[in-house]
Amino acid sequence: MPTISREVHLVNRPQGTPTPQDFTIVENELPDPGPGEVLVRNIAMSVDPYMRGRMNDVESYSPPWQLNQVMEGSVVGEVVASGTAQVPVGTLVSHQQSWREFALLPERQARRIEPLGHGLPLSVYLGALGGPGLTAWVGLLEVAKFQPGETVFVSGAAGAVGSLVGQFAQLKGAGRVIGSAGSADKVTWLTEIGFDAAFNYHDGPVSEQLPKAAPDGIDVYFDNVGGEHLEASLTALNPFGRVALCGGISTYNFTEPAPGPNNLGQAIGKQLTLQGFIVSSYGHLWKQMIPEVRGWLESGEVQARETVVEGLDQATGALLGLFSGANTGKMVVRLAPDPE
């Protein structure tokens, strides 16, 4: 019996800031799963800043979304019909066919997940136990080579990745953790989850606020933002400091190249390292990250806060909201309730 599934299509490649008119919702009819296939009811889907790049017709580390086709991304769901005994109905899975209510996919593209208990929703697999969690882990520990006692600054600190970076750093013995965010409420929340200092970048230049928050300088800068945050950090970094270049959300909607930091020469005198990374190159670290972070989540030592919007109709708005700071913690689109 065919299943009706609504799905979101990209209908226009935005120049600059995307608008709702760049997307549309289409109804699709999915057949029953064939041999080796599963039909998944999607429960919660992820929207992430990197998706802005997938709207452009440029080959990058993630392939561009195709025009007038359903978009893709991380999602968790439950198998509701199965063409394989390996993955029976009721199995919980994560996979990449999001932006739709139901997904029909080969069994090998579905990764089995377990309920988390401790009141943690399945959507945690999209955040602290998903790509954002591994991104924070890799950037802090592998790329920036954080050492106990060091001072860490993270921009976009109230976001999915940034809020984990700061918490992971504290749990790994940071001397001081500083975050920047875009509202007073976010700044308050950062201090509640263990940041030693936080500031609202709307309150004044980062180049003035950061040195006050970090009077002895910083050793690691985890960059989610680029622009003036990166420039101010280069000045604040101590000798042999490291920058994990993770993202540049301040520039994603630019239509012209923006000038880079005017003080990159400081990288020579202070012997700094700036290293860009893509989390998919570090898949071998899942098995290191998952047990430790899961333990922290279960004990309550890590807060995996979410901003949840309901229903596929809100998904586009949730994605665009990332660029205006609508989220605190992980932005999640809920498509169906978690199973009992």
Place this chain on the structure above:
Amino acid sequence: MPTISREVHLVNRPQGTPTPQDFTIVENELPDPGPGEVLVRNIAMSVDPYMRGRMNDVESYSPPWQLNQVMEGSVVGEVVASGTAQVPVGTLVSHQQSWREFALLPERQARRIEPLGHGLPLSVYLGALGGPGLTAWVGLLEVAKFQPGETVFVSGAAGAVGSLVGQFAQLKGAGRVIGSAGSADKVTWLTEIGFDAAFNYHDGPVSEQLPKAAPDGIDVYFDNVGGEHLEASLTALNPFGRVALCGGISTYNFTEPAPGPNNLGQAIGKQLTLQGFIVSSYGHLWKQMIPEVRGWLESGEVQARETVVEGLDQATGALLGLFSGANTGKMVVRLAPDPE
């Protein structure tokens, strides 16, 4: 019996491009060496781009030169009077009291050197077997982690450091070595010493000339220049490429901060590493570098070309000439002939 020594003083901290009026020559009378001291006749002294930074009253990795005092830097010479049996008259030494014809210094500040033979002058200790040699070695092998088969691009390639970087890379098995320089003669010379391709950056934008010279991209960029060279290199770098940030001679005389590369975001998608370094942090590698490079010099596999000016009166002009590209290879100021 006192020794008359002329010496160069900095009399003005230049804003922007230095001029001869920022310096003066003063005659000084040196006493005979006391116990533990040696009097050295300086034979050849080094002028280097990093010295521009020492003209500013800014604490950096090299302390600023003091106004109305003799300047400092690397020099080789011969002991002509000695207050210690450890270092007899006739000993050849290198030390840091340059910008003067004679130097009186504690014995422990003089490092003993040996004549090189093979027609190599003592001034090679200021170049291929000195700071520039170690800088090239460290930047290429330690910082940029060059691997055999890779493509290397070096800017300022006809300079003291750059010309060694390219030659070291070829001897270590580079797939392709590309250099940029500021004149047709320099470009010709680079191809004579083994660069696979070279271009004159005055002939057109680096962003156009580099991709032609490196149709398959580059894996390592050794940056002596900054500015448009760095920007073009970020675009040309292959995934997991590395940049050794060694210097930015294009910007040293700027009075205002210059914008950084407008494409630093590429460091994320291509997972690039940019690392600044100062050679003095890598002194432990002298013992690795010296025997290998000395062998290459003696066999003729490495050309240690020099641009030599004669006499202390020319020393300031030689230093300023670095910023207009007056040198091919190492710029050296000869103060006295090498001993027979």
